[in-house]
Amino acid sequence: MKRKILFVCLGNICRSPAAEAVMKKQIEERGLSANFEIDSAGILSVHQGEKADSRMRQHAARRGYEATSISRQVKIDDFDRFDLIIGMDDSNIDDLNDCALTAEHKSKIRQMTEYSKKYNYTHIPDPYYGGTAGFELVLDLLEDACTGLLESFYK
Numbered sequence: 001m002k003r004k005i006l007f008v009c010l011g012n013i014c015r016s017p018a019a020e021a022v023m024k025k026q027i028e029e030r031g032l033s034a035n036f037e038i039d040s041a042g043i044l045s046v047h048q049g050e051k052a053d054s055r056m057r058q059h060a061a062r063r064g065y066e067a068t069s070i071s072r073q074v075k076i077d078d079f080d081r082f083d084l085i086i087g088m089d090d091s092n093i094d095d096l097n098d099c100a101l102t103a104e105h106k107s108k109i110r111q112m113t114e115y116s117k118k119y120n121y122t123h124i125p126d127p128y129y130g131g132t133a134g135f136e137l138v139l140d141l142l143e144d145a146c147t148g149l150l151e152s153f154y155k
Protein backbone atom coordinates (compact mmCIF):
# COMPACT_ATOMS: atom_id res chain seq x y z
CA MET A 1 0.00 0.00 0.00
CA LYS A 2 1.42 3.36 -1.04
CA ARG A 3 1.63 6.20 1.47
CA LYS A 4 0.24 9.27 -0.25
CA ILE A 5 1.47 12.65 0.96
CA LEU A 6 0.46 16.12 -0.26
CA PHE A 7 2.58 19.14 0.74
CA VAL A 8 0.71 22.45 0.80
CA CYS A 9 1.81 26.10 1.00
CA LEU A 10 0.19 29.37 -0.05
CA GLY A 11 1.32 29.69 -3.68
CA ASN A 12 2.70 26.20 -4.48
CA ILE A 13 5.76 27.85 -6.04
CA CYS A 14 8.26 28.02 -3.16
CA ARG A 15 7.90 25.89 -0.02
CA SER A 16 5.67 22.98 -1.05
CA PRO A 17 7.41 22.26 -4.40
CA ALA A 18 10.70 22.25 -2.46
CA ALA A 19 9.21 19.88 0.14
CA GLU A 20 8.05 17.62 -2.69
CA ALA A 21 11.54 17.59 -4.28
CA VAL A 22 13.36 17.01 -0.98
CA MET A 23 11.00 14.22 0.10
CA LYS A 24 11.17 12.47 -3.29
CA LYS A 25 14.98 12.53 -3.22
CA GLN A 26 15.17 11.16 0.34
CA ILE A 27 12.72 8.40 -0.63
CA GLU A 28 14.68 7.57 -3.80
CA GLU A 29 17.99 7.48 -1.94
CA ARG A 30 16.54 4.90 0.44
CA GLY A 31 15.11 2.79 -2.41
CA LEU A 32 11.54 3.40 -1.19
CA SER A 33 9.98 5.06 -4.26
CA ALA A 34 7.51 2.20 -4.79
CA ASN A 35 6.05 2.83 -1.33
CA PHE A 36 5.18 6.50 -1.69
CA GLU A 37 3.22 8.96 -3.79
CA ILE A 38 4.29 12.57 -3.24
CA ASP A 39 2.64 15.73 -4.63
CA SER A 40 2.24 19.40 -3.74
CA ALA A 41 -0.47 22.04 -4.09
CA GLY A 42 -1.29 25.62 -3.08
CA ILE A 43 -4.04 27.35 -1.16
CA LEU A 44 -4.11 30.05 -3.88
CA SER A 45 -4.74 29.49 -7.58
CA VAL A 46 -2.91 32.64 -8.77
CA HIS A 47 0.22 30.72 -9.76
CA GLN A 48 -1.68 27.78 -11.31
CA GLY A 49 0.27 26.30 -14.25
CA GLU A 50 3.56 27.98 -13.29
CA LYS A 51 6.86 26.27 -12.55
CA ALA A 52 8.29 26.73 -9.07
CA ASP A 53 9.80 30.16 -8.38
CA SER A 54 13.16 30.42 -10.19
CA ARG A 55 14.93 31.43 -6.96
CA MET A 56 13.67 28.31 -5.22
CA ARG A 57 14.61 26.13 -8.21
CA GLN A 58 18.13 27.56 -8.16
CA HIS A 59 18.66 27.14 -4.43
CA ALA A 60 17.24 23.62 -4.55
CA ALA A 61 19.38 22.67 -7.57
CA ARG A 62 22.55 23.69 -5.69
CA ARG A 63 21.71 21.01 -3.14
CA GLY A 64 20.92 18.43 -5.82
CA TYR A 65 17.12 18.75 -5.83
CA GLU A 66 15.03 19.17 -8.95
CA ALA A 67 11.86 21.14 -8.19
CA THR A 68 9.88 20.22 -11.32
CA SER A 69 6.30 20.50 -10.12
CA ILE A 70 3.75 22.79 -11.76
CA SER A 71 1.59 24.89 -9.43
CA ARG A 72 -1.97 23.80 -8.81
CA GLN A 73 -4.59 24.62 -6.20
CA VAL A 74 -5.67 22.20 -3.46
CA LYS A 75 -8.94 20.50 -4.38
CA ILE A 76 -11.50 18.67 -2.31
CA ASP A 77 -10.60 15.32 -3.94
CA ASP A 78 -7.13 15.66 -2.39
CA PHE A 79 -8.63 14.98 1.03
CA ASP A 80 -9.83 11.56 -0.19
CA ARG A 81 -6.80 10.71 -2.32
CA PHE A 82 -3.98 11.54 0.15
CA ASP A 83 -3.26 10.02 3.56
CA LEU A 84 -1.47 13.10 4.88
CA ILE A 85 -1.91 16.75 3.90
CA ILE A 86 0.99 18.73 5.29
CA GLY A 87 0.84 22.54 5.53
CA MET A 88 3.82 24.84 6.00
CA ASP A 89 2.40 27.42 8.44
CA ASP A 90 -0.59 28.14 10.69
CA SER A 91 -2.40 30.02 7.99
CA ASN A 92 -2.12 27.01 5.62
CA ILE A 93 -3.48 24.79 8.39
CA ASP A 94 -6.44 27.13 9.00
CA ASP A 95 -7.22 27.25 5.26
CA LEU A 96 -6.95 23.44 4.95
CA ASN A 97 -9.30 23.00 7.90
CA ASP A 98 -11.76 25.34 6.17
CA CYS A 99 -11.59 23.18 2.99
CA ALA A 100 -11.97 19.85 4.81
CA LEU A 101 -15.54 18.56 4.72
CA THR A 102 -15.40 15.72 7.24
CA ALA A 103 -13.66 14.75 10.48
CA GLU A 104 -11.70 12.17 8.47
CA HIS A 105 -10.47 14.89 6.11
CA LYS A 106 -9.42 17.06 9.05
CA SER A 107 -7.58 14.14 10.67
CA LYS A 108 -5.20 14.03 7.68
CA ILE A 109 -3.93 17.60 8.18
CA ARG A 110 -0.47 18.08 9.71
CA GLN A 111 2.05 20.89 10.03
CA MET A 112 5.50 20.30 8.48
CA THR A 113 7.42 21.37 11.58
CA GLU A 114 5.74 18.59 13.61
CA TYR A 115 8.33 16.32 11.97
CA SER A 116 11.39 18.50 12.71
CA LYS A 117 14.26 16.72 14.39
CA LYS A 118 16.96 19.28 15.08
CA TYR A 119 15.20 22.62 14.41
CA ASN A 120 12.74 24.28 16.74
CA TYR A 121 10.69 26.37 14.29
CA THR A 122 6.90 26.48 14.64
CA HIS A 123 6.42 26.92 10.87
CA ILE A 124 8.30 27.03 7.55
CA PRO A 125 8.69 30.80 6.94
CA ASP A 126 7.41 32.12 3.60
CA PRO A 127 10.53 33.09 1.55
CA TYR A 128 8.64 34.78 -1.30
CA TYR A 129 9.22 38.43 -0.35
CA GLY A 130 12.65 37.93 1.22
CA GLY A 131 16.22 37.29 0.10
CA THR A 132 18.46 34.32 -0.47
CA ALA A 133 18.81 33.48 3.25
CA GLY A 134 15.09 32.73 3.40
CA PHE A 135 15.32 30.16 0.63
CA GLU A 136 18.31 28.47 2.27
CA LEU A 137 16.48 28.39 5.61
CA VAL A 138 13.43 26.79 3.97
CA LEU A 139 15.64 24.06 2.50
CA ASP A 140 17.43 23.48 5.83
CA LEU A 141 14.09 23.13 7.64
CA LEU A 142 12.57 20.93 4.92
CA GLU A 143 15.54 18.55 4.76
CA ASP A 144 15.30 18.06 8.52
CA ALA A 145 11.51 17.67 8.64
CA CYS A 146 11.40 15.33 5.61
CA THR A 147 13.88 13.05 7.39
CA GLY A 148 11.61 13.04 10.44
CA LEU A 149 8.54 12.45 8.28
CA LEU A 150 10.14 9.52 6.48
CA GLU A 151 11.31 8.01 9.77
CA SER A 152 7.79 8.32 11.18
CA PHE A 153 6.68 5.55 8.78
CA TYR A 154 9.35 3.08 9.87
CA LYS A 155 9.28 3.43 13.67
Ligand code: 4NP
Pocket residue numbers: 009010011012013014015016046126127128
Ligand atom coordinates in the same frame (compact mmCIF):
# COMPACT_ATOMS: atom_id res chain seq x y z
P1 4NP B 1 4.88 29.70 -1.20
O1 4NP B 1 5.32 31.24 -1.36
O2 4NP B 1 3.56 29.72 -0.45
O3 4NP B 1 5.98 29.09 -0.40
O4 4NP B 1 4.73 29.15 -2.60
C1 4NP B 1 4.45 32.21 -1.89
C2 4NP B 1 4.33 32.34 -3.24
C3 4NP B 1 3.48 33.30 -3.77
C4 4NP B 1 2.75 34.10 -2.94
C5 4NP B 1 2.87 33.96 -1.57
C6 4NP B 1 3.71 33.01 -1.05
N1 4NP B 1 1.91 35.08 -3.48
O5 4NP B 1 1.28 35.83 -2.71
O6 4NP B 1 1.78 35.20 -4.70
